[in-house]
Amino acid sequence: MKDNNLIYGIRPVIEAIKAGKEVDKLFLQTGLKGELIPELRSLINEFKIPYQYVPPEKLNRMVRANHQGVACYISEVTYQPIETLLMSVYEKGETPLFVILDRITDVRNMGAIARSAACAGAHAIIIPERGGAPVNADAVKTSAGALNIIPVHKSHNLKTTIEYLKESGLRIVSVSEKGTKDYFDTELTGPLALILGSEEDGVSGEYINRSDEVIRIPMQGDIASLNVSVAAGIILFDVVRQNILVGR
Numbered sequence: 362m363k364d365n366n367l368i369y370g371i372r373p374v375i376e377a378i379k380a381g382k383e384v385d386k387l388f389l390q391t392g393l394k395g396e397l398i399p400e401l402r403s404l405i406n407e408f409k410i411p412y413q414y415v416p417p418e419k420l421n422r423m424v425r426a427n428h429q430g431v432a433c434y435i436s437e438v439t440y441q442p443i444e445t446l447l448m449s450v451y452e453k454g455e456t457p458l459f460v461i462l463d464r465i466t467d468v469r470n471m472g473a474i475a476r477s478a479a480c481a482g483a484h485a486i487i488i489p490e491r492g493g494a495p496v497n498a499d500a501v502k503t504s505a506g507a508l509n510i511i512p513v514h515k516s517h518n519l520k521t522t523i524e525y526l527k528e529s530g531l532r533i534v535s536v537s538e539k540g541t542k543d544y545f546d547t548e549l550t551g552p553l554a555l556i557l558g559s560e561e562d563g564v565s566g567e568y569i570n571r572s573d574e575v576i577r578i579p580m581q582g583d584i585a586s587l588n589v590s591v592a593a594g595i596i597l598f599d600v601v602r603q604n605i606l607v608g609r
Contacts, residue, residue, distance in 0.1 A: 366497045369424045369432040371397045378404045383436035383515075385495040387412040390420055390430030401431065409517065411490050436496045438508055440515040443522055446485045447529055457531055457552045458600065461487040463519065463568055464559035465589060468494045472503025473590035474557065479507035481597035487514045487522060487554075523571050526554045532573045535564045536596050538586050540577035547576045549600045550607050557593050 366385075368377050375397065378384060387405065391414045405412055410433075420428050450457045460478045465471055471494045475486055486508075494500060501508045516522040523533055531552040536544070556572065558564030563586075569575055578587060578595055587595075 366434050366437070366495070367423065367432060368435055369420075369426065369428040371395065371401060371429045371431045374431050374433050375401055375404060377433070377435060378408060378410065383438065383440055384408070384410045385434045385436045385497070387433040388415050388420060388423070388431070389413070390415065390417050393430040395429075434495055434497065437498060437501045438496050438513050441485070441512045443485075443487070443514045443516070443525060446512055446514060447526070450484050455484070456550075456604075457529075457554075458483045459485050459487055459526065459531065459554040460593070460597070461519065461523070461554055461556045461568075462489075462493060463556055463564050464489065464492045464562070465557065466492070466494050467560060468497060468500040469503045470494070470560065470588070470590045471496070472500040472505075472508065474593040475500070475504040475511055476507040477590070477594040477597050479504075479511040481601050483511060483597065485512045485514055487516055487519075489519050490515055490517050520567065520571065523554070523556075523568060527571070527573075533568075533571060534574045534576060535569050535572040536578070536592055537564045537569060537575050538577055538580075539563065539569065540575040542574065542576050543579050544576045544596055544599055547574055549596070549603050553600065555593075555596060555600075557589055560589055 368374055387410050389412055420432055424432055447457060460483050462471065478486060496508060496513060527533055531554045533554050535556040537558060556564050556568055578592055
């Protein structure tokens, strides 16, 4: 089955980058040489495109055609600068609500979270440049189109982004089973950024340490944790609930 998000071949990849396509990940064959390679490397540096050197066998599995040692996945969305997103929210006179995804790798989880975030009135999804799920057709489909509506920022450095949001007046709240405070006992009104962690490890310790609050969803029974997209829905709609109560 053809993957419409996959582009391969040196010249097609160069032209896609020049045309302003958002590259999720670029794969270069180890030891790649050729007269167009310096131009490609220059574009990679100019646009800060994440790339990875891989053996030819990996590219051969990805592409059943002449890939010339180069292939990349194109994002379904156009990423937005965090400064622009935050300024837009404040200019509208609204209270910022951002959702930060820390190493969530399942595209269906990403899509489901985006859907809940859009329905809860969140202003943006923030994802890392590396280590997260690609924003591809499957993610958009699972989101029921929400990823075409809610803005997405791809962060080169989540630590820097979190610090920027803190300095801009947002409270950083991590949702983690390591939390000591239940979400319904936590004030979730005002400018807010929620951090949701990976399916395997949860929120990274370095982000928990930078958080203003670390909250948990209390669990009963023998299952230790919820699916991250379910957890996102619970917390996001408690934010909605609390804001409704404050507005009354």
